[in-house]
Amino acid sequence: MTAAAIAAAVRSGERRAATVTEASLAAIAAGEGEIHAFALVLADGARRRAEEIDAQVAAGQDPGPLAGVPVALKDNLCTRGVPTTCCSRILEGWLPPYDATVVKRLAAAGAVVVGKSNMDEFAMGSSTETSAFGPTRNPRDTSRVPGGSSGGSAAAVAAGFTPVALGSDTGGSIRQPAALCGVVGMKPTYGTVSRYGLVAFASSLDQVGPLATTVADAALLFDVIGGRDERDTTSLDRPAPRLASVVGQGVEGMTIGVLAEYLEGADPAVAGRIAQAAEVLAAAGARVEEVSVPEVRLGLSAYYLIAPAEASSTLARYDGVRYGLRVDAEDTAAMNVATRSAGFGAEVKRRIMLGTYALSAGYVDAYYGQALRVRTRIIDGFAAAYERCDALLGPTAPTTAFALGAKLDDPLSMYLSDVCTIPTNLAGHPAISVPFGTGADGLPVGAQVLAPALAEATMFKVAAVLEAGAPAVGAGS
Amino acid sequence: MTDVGRVVPEDAGGAWEMVVGLEVHTELRTATKLFCGCANLFGDEPNTHVCPVCLGLPGSLPVLNQRAVELAMAIGTALHCEIRPSTFHRKNYFYPDMPKDYQISQYDEPINVSGWLQLPGGRRIGIERAHLEEDTGKTAHAGSSGRIQGAEYSLVDYNRSGVPLVEIVSAPDMRSSTEARAYATELRAILIACGASDGKMEEGSMRVDANVSVRPGPGAPFGTRCEIKNLNSLRSLGRAVDYEAQRQIALLESGDAVVQQTRHWDEGEGRTVALRSKEEAYDYRYFLEPDLVPVVPDPAWITAVGAALGPLPAERRARLVALLAGAVPAVGEGFPDPDVGVDAEGSPGVSDAEREQILTVVDLGLDGLVVAAVAGGVPARLALARTANEAATDAGAAASLDPGAYTTLLGMEVAGTLSATQVKAILSDLLAHGGGDPVELARARGFEAMADAALVTVVREAVDAHPAEWVRYRDGEEKLAQFFVGQVMKATRGQANGKGVVAELERLARE
Known part of the structure; x- marks a missing residue:
């Protein structure tokens, strides 16, 4: 059941939030032992919250557009009084004294948080294997990784634990696990x-963004x-988005560019699915053409200077002093060193x-400075493509889900898993991954729709057409 | 160039020339901190003005305080700087009183650049930059030494964490300790006049570091410099700069080299000592703060900040000089242009002593009292002398005196109601009580002017005792009023109010 359907049923009094929550908790109880999507399940809090929602409905109040919808929160989103660890030993025992703004907004919309989902430590990883609390398994094939770093959120949605989840995307951390788990994952425009x-x-x-089973649910959450x-x-400084209603408006008259560089390193079966996706868009009335943005080839190198540089400071x-x-x-000084040595993976x-x-x-200009210049070139490269195209199409990840442990000891190979998602972050643009059939191994393939800054409406319209035209994803291989 | 001024002595003797540049940090007098809504208050219980942002908790983000930007722009305007679009960087280093283990500071794009400050003597000192940054918390080390070495444990107070600072960096333009002190004094007065700072060096709200080097003479390349920290007063600044220059000269004259280092001023020992040598210089790894956006003040805002700026110390000194020369203050009157004031060396009618009084009064922010008193009919020299010599003894209390009460008090001296000695006594009462009614205070001390009824009787007695003089006065010989005032004063041993006597004489003459 989609989030939209649940909210409609709860708001109308057709279904109780408590019933929905119990179903979610039961699914977690049945599957979590194998999947390990969560760092922490908040069963008691979820039940209390569901009761409140039901009381609101009974009192004739509207709990909001996510009334009674169970949600998983990535464990890097602060929750007041509830452990928030980023799946790192170094934050063990810390209780945030405040809620993240997105958490407040979910609560105000009537959502029910059922747990904090597993992730790569501090969101650094593409497989959820760097979590200090152990890896998450891909519900489509439990010998495979769910992707990362929002692997717990993607797995929770793919396993049917929750209809939607929040993740965060720094270099693909929402879209790549969404692709590998066969769900929808969206990275909004920066800001x-x-x-x-x-x-x-x-x-x-x-940037924080939604994971969902449908494009419409992703838009609703956004x-x-x-x-x-x-x-x-x-x-x-813009009004809140109102995009749930535009999702079904189609792509008639749009120009969609198929991004050549994203197909270069892709698994042939994945590339085949993208070609098929392009046909779906053309059949729906879009003009589809091949587009080259050669600058995106520089994205991975630039990202692995900019993101670590910021992280080294952040x-x-x-340091062990305060929490x-x-x-x-x-x-x-020795305490700082000992704490950080023991606390970080x-x-x-x-x-x-x-x-x-x-x-x-002595190095800052050659490395960090150079990476910033590359970032500007990537933005310019996309801008040139968007002079002709309304949106771009490519794979979300070059491959389907890989085996647990396959890349853990080979960082470069792991980093390459984000080669098609990173340029979007460097540019600050929105992008979405939509399930589009399976690869040769029967595992999900994600089609990625990229759009210019603030063109989420266009992005959702294209994504919805792909969703409607996608070959079915099998429940497993 | 104009402005009354302290004479800057030439460095006497020896070929060496001292070169000094100052870095001054001032805390801004904002209601809240630089990046959060916590109160910017000194001296409260530790860790009572803290929140996720100024504690650097995970997930928190800074939001720039617009009032701090305004005050920084006011400082820039007062220092004749170019106000520019600016950005914040992170300065990375580990220290327990810095919660994020980086300081948010303006680096290569500061809000104010390329200004100058004119010393009262007339010389202009270049201002390289004046930029915004956040303060750190404060660490207290428990243990016998009170220092980090050997401490049993340390406690950190984060109330100061995130308090807004402006760092003002001068060019290496000063050539003596006297100039360094004059610069710091003038800068402090400017910061106070801007409303940006309370200028309290002892409480650390204004902190001065001095870069000192020496060279063989004017025009020679700059020598290797040392940075002197822990200068907690203007006196320390002057002593430390002189000591350090002499230390460097002694090194050079004995054939040694000056090593660039940071040195600590030991006030008790009267010398600078090298701080524990770092194995390597810090690498702060500056980079653009990604959690903040550039500060781009629009021209209208910059103009508004400049327009709201009150008169600066140089203008205020020029105004006092004008008052001494006979100018009459009026409400709303513009201040004279400080650049066409009276020359430091030759202000006609301004003595050296008065020049010092003017500097003192403006440095202490008490010139408003002088102007108010003169507007109230008090002669400028008397108002200046009482303010510089008496009110200035407790400048803090004097700054909050009601100018009306102050004018009334000095008016009583002018009228002859109170003697100079009595005025000084009541002024000290006013300062001690933080205000009050001078008439009441005079009465309480028994200095009270004679009540009207009693005065009428005494004047009548004087008139009756001198009928011939009375007839001449009544027929228009006005100067005889002073004769009767003298008689009344004699009879009352100076307790009568001279103006009251004259008024009563005039009333009798009309009868």
Whole structure:
């Protein structure tokens, strides 16, 4: 059942939020042992919240557009009084004294939070294997990873634990796991969703976004969480989005570019699905043409300088002085070192070292500075493509879900999994991954729709056409 | 160039020339911190003005305080800077009193650049930049030494974390400790006049670091400099700069080199000492703060901030000079242009002592009292002397005196109602009580002017005792009024109000 259908049923009194919540908790109880989508399941809190929603309905009040909808929150979204760990040892025991803005907005819309979902530590990873609490398994094939870093959120939706979830996307962390798990995942335009209360990985790239089973549900969630927040200076001064209604409006007259560079390294079966997706769009009345944005080839290199550089600074605060883990030592500096050595996992340490190096005196211009110049070129490259095209099409990930452990010891190969998602973050644009059939292994393929900044309406329209024309995804292989 | 001025002595003796530049940090007097809504208050219980933002909690984000931007622009305007679009960077280093382990500071695009400050002596000192940044918390080390070495534990107070600062960096334009002190004094007065700072060096709301080097003479390349920290008063600044220059000269004259380092001023020992040597210089890894957007003040806003700026110390000194020369203040009157004031060396009618009084009064922000008193009929020299010599002894209390009460008090001296000694006594009462009614205070001290009824009787007695003089006065010989005032004063041992006596004489003459 979609979030929209649940909310409609709860608002009309047809179904009780408590019933919906119990169904969600039961699904989690049955499947979580195998999937491990959550860092923390909040059964009691969810039941209390559901009772409140039902009381509102009984009193004739409208709980909002997500009335009674169970939601999973990625564990880097602050929840007041509820552990928020980013799946890192270093934040063990920390209870945020406040809710993230998106969490407040979900609550105000009547959503029921059922748990904090598993993720790669501090969102650094593409498989959810760097979580300090153990990996999540892909519900389509439990020998495979769910992707990452929002792998817990994607798996929760794919497993039917919750109809929707929130993730965060710094270099593809919503879209790539959505693709690998066969669900919809959307990364909004930078600045359209508040980052207040999202524990930062790389502030200039991070954006919160929805995961869902349908494009319409993703739009519904985006409408709820989007809009200006005075607490986030980088949030745009624009009215909240109202896109749920435009989803079905079609692509007639649009020009869609198939992004050649994204097909270069793609698995042939994945590339085949994208060609098929292009045909669906053409059949729906869009003009489809091949487009080249050669600058996107530079995205991965630029990203692995910019994101670690920001992270090396942003993660400095985890020093054992004020909260989270502290490993005692003879003086403050030694305590800082001992705490950080014990608290961070290998991938986080690797990126802190990369970023520290990229910003170091004598190297900053050659590495970080150069990466910023590349970022500008990528923005310019997309701008040229969008002079002709309304939206771009490509694969979300070059492959389907890979086996657990396959890439954990080969960081470069792991990083390549985000090669088709990273340029969007560097540009600050929106993009969405829609399930579109399966690969040769029977596992889901994601078709990615890219759009210019603030063109979410166009993006959702294209995504909905792909959704309607997509070959079915099998329940497993 | 104009303005009354302290004479800057040439460096006497020896070929060495001292080169000094100052870095001044001032806390801004905003209601709230730079990036959050916490109160900007000094001296409260530790960790009572904190929130997720100024504690750097995960997920928190900074939001720039627009009032802090305004005050920074006011400082820039007062220092003749170019006000420009600016950005914030992160300055990365680990320290427990810095919650994010980076400081948000303006780096290569500061809000104010390329200005100048004119010393009262006339010389202009270049201002390289004046930029916004956040303050850190405060660490207290428990243990015998009170320092981090050997401390049993340390406590951190984050009330100060995120308090707005402006750092004002001068060019290396000063050539003596006297100039350095004059610069710091003038800058402090400007910051106070802008409403940007309370200028309290002892409380740390204004902090001065000095960069000192020496060179063989004017025009020679700059020597290696040392940065001196822990200068908690103007006196420390002057002493430290002189000590450091002499230390460097001694090194150079004995054939040694000056090592560039940061040194700590030890006030008790009267010397600078090298801070523990760092194994390597810090690499702050500056980069653009991605959580903030550029600050781009529109021209209308900049203009409005400039228009709201009150008169600056140089203008205020020029106005006092004008008052001494006989100008009459009027409500709403513009201030004289400070650049066409009276020359420091040759202000006609302004003595050296009066020049010092003017500097003192303006430095302490008490010139408003002088202007109010003169507007109320008090001669300028008397008003200046009482303000510089008496009111200035408790400048803090004097700054909050009611100018009306102050004028009334000095008016009583002018009228002869109170003697100079009595006025000084009542002024000290006013300062001690933080205000009051001078007439009441005079009465309480028994300095009270004679009540009207008693005065009428005494005047009548004087008239009756001198009938011939009375007839001449009544027939128009006005100067005889002073004769009768003298008689009344004699009879009352100076307790009568001279103006009251004259008024009563006039009333009798009309009868």
